[in-house]
Amino acid sequence: MNPAVEMTLELYVSQQLEEALTVQYERIKDRRVRDTFVKRLENQIETLLKDCIDWDLKEPTEAQLSYATLVAKQVGISLPSEARKYRFHAAMFLEGNPPTG
Incomplete structure (x- = not known):
């Protein structure tokens, strides 16, 4: 704590x-x-x-994190630290950065 x-x-x-x-x-x-x-x-x-704890404060699922990492590589940016820590931020990252191809 x-x-x-x-x-x-x-x-x-x-x-x-x-x-x-x-x-x-x-x-x-x-x-x-x-x-x-x-x-x-x-x-x-x-x-x-x-x-x-509320869903948005939980860690991203393995699938969500893996997908967000792939999308970040595709769009040429690094995955924000908040998206690596919280499910909500990972979802917002994916929503704002749709995969290419």
């Missing part, structure tokens, strides 16, 4: 999960258990966040 951005989200969890998390919290006081748990949690949260 960007250190300049402070973000807190309150999420509802069931009573059963809340109780299990309380037990898990006790277990993660052990450094080895904590490191393993944190790594597992990071991987799961990253996957969930990627799935939850």
Whole structure:
């Protein structure tokens, strides 16, 4: 996360999960258990966040990126960095630069 951005989200969890998390919290006081748990949690949260963000903020699909790269070569320009990062910008690049031939 960007250190300049402070973000807190309150999420509802069931009573059963809340109780299990309380037990898990006790277990993660052990450094080895904590490191393993944190790594597992990071991987799961990253996957969930990627799935939850709006479509335009997601990375371009492999097909979209491959096609945009081909089109950029055909029209003799480099693919803008934003088009390599975000699906929306890749779509806008393709819309504004139809393939030749």
